[in-house]
Amino acid sequence: MTERRIPLVLAILAILGFAYMLLPIVVVVLAGLTAGEFLTFPPQGLSLRWVAAFLSSEKYLSSFFFSFKLALMTMIVSTILGTAAALFLSRTNMVGRAAMRAFFLSPVVLPGVVVGFALFAFYISTGIGLSRTIWGLWIGHILYSTPYVIGTVGAALAAYDTSLEEAARSLGASPWRAFRKVTLPNISQGIQAGSIFAFIVSFGQFEVSLFLSSPNSEPLPIAMYNSLRYQFDPSAAAAGIFAITLVIASVLLTNRLVNLRTLLERRQDGS
Amino acid sequence: MGFVQFKGVTKTFGKSVAVDTMDLDIARGEFFSLLGPSGCGKSTTLRMLAGFVAPSTGSIHVHGRDITRLPPEARDIGIVFQNYAIFPHMTVFDNIAFGLVERGENRADIKRKVDAALDQVGLGGFGERFERQLSGGQKQRVALARVLVIEPEILLLDEPLSALDKKMREEMKFWIKNIQKSVGITTIYVTHDQSEALTMSDRIAVMNQGRILQVGSPVEIYERPNSRFIAEFIGESNLLSGRLTAGGVRVGDTVVPAAQAQGADGAEVALLIRPEQIRLEPVTEGEAPMLTGRVADEVYQGALRRYQVETGGQTVTVEVPNRPDLAQLPPGAEVALYWTPESGVALR
Ligand SMILES: Nc1ncnc2c1ncn2[C@@H]1O[C@H](COP(=O)(O)OP(=O)(O)O)[C@@H](O)[C@H]1O
Ligand SMILES: [Mg+2]
Numbered sequence: 001m002t003e004r005r006i007p008l009v010l011a012i013l014a015i016l017g018f019a020y021m022l023l024p025i026v027v028v029v030l031a032g033l034t035a036g037e038f039l040t041f042p043p044q045g046l047s048l049r050w051v052a053a054f055l056s057s058e059k060y061l062s063s064f065f066f067s068f069k070l071a072l073m074t075m076i077v078s079t080i081l082g083t084a085a086a087l088f089l090s091r092t093n094m095v096g097r098a099a100m101r102a103f104f105l106s107p108v109v110l111p112g113v114v115v116g117f118a119l120f121a122f123y124i125s126t127g128i129g130l131s132r133t134i135w136g137l138w139i140g141h142i143l144y145s146t147p148y149v150i151g152t153v154g155a156a157l158a159a160y161d162t163s164l165e166e167a168a169r170s171l172g173a174s175p176w177r178a179f180r181k182v183t184l185p186n187i188s189q190g191i192q193a194g195s196i197f198a199f200i201v202s203f204g205q206f207e208v209s210l211f212l213s214s215p216n217s218e219p220l221p222i223a224m225y226n227s228l229r230y231q232f233d234p235s236a237a238a239a240g241i242f243a244i245t246l247v248i249a250s251v252l253l254t255n256r257l258v259n260l261r262t263l264l265e266r267r268q269d270g271s
Numbered sequence: 272m273g274f275v276q277f278k279g280v281t282k283t284f285g286k287s288v289a290v291d292t293m294d295l296d297i298a299r300g301e302f303f304s305l306l307g308p309s310g311c312g313k314s315t316t317l318r319m320l321a322g323f324v325a326p327s328t329g330s331i332h333v334h335g336r337d338i339t340r341l342p343p344e345a346r347d348i349g350i351v352f353q354n355y356a357i358f359p360h361m362t363v364f365d366n367i368a369f370g371l372v373e374r375g376e377n378r379a380d381i382k383r384k385v386d387a388a389l390d391q392v393g394l395g396g397f398g399e400r401f402e403r404q405l406s407g408g409q410k411q412r413v414a415l416a417r418v419l420v421i422e423p424e425i426l427l428l429d430e431p432l433s434a435l436d437k438k439m440r441e442e443m444k445f446w447i448k449n450i451q452k453s454v455g456i457t458t459i460y461v462t463h464d465q466s467e468a469l470t471m472s473d474r475i476a477v478m479n480q481g482r483i484l485q486v487g488s489p490v491e492i493y494e495r496p497n498s499r500f501i502a503e504f505i506g507e508s509n510l511l512s513g514r515l516t517a518g519g520v521r522v523g524d525t526v527v528p529a530a531q532a533q534g535a536d537g538a539e540v541a542l543l544i545r546p547e548q549i550r551l552e553p554v555t556e557g558e559a560p561m562l563t564g565r566v567a568d569e570v571y572q573g574a575l576r577r578y579q580v581e582t583g584g585q586t587v588t589v590e591v592p593n594r595p596d597l598a599q600l601p602p603g604a605e606v607a608l609y610w611t612p613e614s615g616v617a618l619r
Binding site for chain 1: 321342344349350352354374421
């Protein structure tokens with residue numbers, strides 16, 4: 001036997017880990033497919049009635065699309081800001097660079113409640129008309145999602161050989177052309193991963209949204225929470241199914257994009 | 272006046288001085304090497320000339336024009352990096368076309384020039400490959416073609432052979448030199464390998480700790496080094512301690528003639544003699560030797576025999592070509608050491 005074997009203990013731990021992560025998802029999916037009247041687990045028979053209920057619910061659908069729109073808007077701005085910040089951090093040798101990096105990444109470690117409350121108090125006390133608007137919510141989501149972009153793009157830049165950009169410059173490219181034609185294509189996977197992260201983080205964001213959203217434009221997680229507070233109804237779980245599907249689809253999509261590219265390059269190798 | 276000039280150029284990083292008040296004059300068309308141990312400031316010098324880092328003080332001139340503040344893309348200087356920096360997301364063709372595209376040339380011209388460049392470096396038919404499908408030597412050729420195709424005024428090479436294996440290195444040494452000669456481009460070559468510098472250069476600047484110690488032809492650098500550091504850094508050397516005296520250097524009880532033996536009588540100096548310039552013979556009554564000694568050790572190395580000879584408490588290494596007509600001298604044998612007077616150099 002030359003095969004490398006995984007020690008039994010590790011295998012068991014890995015299986016437990018997977019189960020621990022997958023179980024909540026399984027619970028939500030099965031609960032959303034129940035045939036019964038109430039949100040129970042295990043489900044009382046399987047049916048699509050609550051999925052249908054979700055699809056015909058004005059409230060859920062509008063919050064689903066609101067979240068989708070908000071996540072897209074957040075993704076765009078976070079990707080641009082986060083990429084710019086990561087570039088700055090990787091290029092500067094200013095004193096206090098490490099402190100600045102920590103500061104940029106701090107929204108990830110700060111409790112969302114704190115960030116949400118701080119913004120809420122700020123909007124109210126300054127009266128700049130952002131409280132309970134999509135713009136105020138957008139700002140909160142950008143703040144919360146951008147660090148993920150900084151992280152992934154920063155990792156891509158750490159692996160990027162800056163002499164490529166220098167070579168482009170001395171071959172006659174302006175700073176912007178060298179960036180666009182050489183640096184950008186070589187860190188694009190990091191940017192793609194970062195933007196997907198930003199989308200997912202925004203789509204699932206709860207605490208910040210809790211403070212900043214208004215009753216007539218609720219993101220999906222807030223809508224699910226509000227609905228579950230008053231009636232324990234499986235359509236919330238059905239909404240969860242759609243949210244999970246969307247997230248998985250976006251991850252698979254990037255995966256596929258990236259894989260497709262390597263696949264194409266292999267074909268060109270002709271070897 | 273030099274084609275490329277450094278005037279009092281210093282570069283500091285924080286408190287450390289990478290390049291220290293450097294003055295350089297490089298002629299048009301010259302193959303000029305910067306030679307020195309790792310960390311002595313060679314790459315920094317090159318990067319200042321390419322425009323990637325700005326000097327802390329001093330100025331850099333090309334053709335009499337001050338280029339110190341020009342961005343890299345305005346300098347007309349091509350550089351080949353140690354790791355070649357081939358754009359991994361582009362084909363070989365697009366890599367070489369890059370500079371031409373940036374110059375806004377039309378597609379027909381680009382195609383013609385890139386194909387010619389590929390042929391020039393012996394990579395015809397490699398245009399559609401990517402970086403990861405190339406060997407080290409091929410990457411090197413692509414990097415060179417990418418630079419030469421835009422016909423820059425100056426070519427910079429930063430340790431271009433250090434990533435290759437030994438055999439490839441030998442081959443590329445001559446190949447680069449030939450290309451440089453046929454194109455006639457002013458070339459500045461950075462290396463820590465003395466044999467590369469000696470083989471390829473018209474002139475060499477030897478650097479240490481951010482300073483230039485000596486500038487000269489390979490012959491001057493090898494045969495008339497101006498310091499012990501250079502004598503030891505370049506080639507193999509015997510450095511015998513002695514004192515200056517009229518007509519040469521006194522080593523033990525013997526006075527040996529030496530070049531560069533200027534200075535106060537009795538000053539401590541080292542006498543440099545290269546191991547291959549010494550002739551070793553059994554002691555005879557004839558011609559007076561430079562020194563006499565006793566063989567302490569002999570090592571057979573195929574093409575030559577390497578002897579360690581004890582003389583007055585100091586050891587001299589001698590390399591003798593492995594020829595049947597030359598006497599073999601076993602350890603313990605009394606021997607005489609001969610060399611021509613020009614081979615000895617006094618160094619302080
Ligand atoms: N960007 C930089 N920041 C700080 N120190 C540097 C930088 N570049 C080079 N140095 C320092 O300057 C000195 C010379 O480096 P370098 O020019 O790369 O030497 P060489 O090419 O001769 O090996 C080294 O001590 C190096 O650590
Ligand atoms: Mg270097």
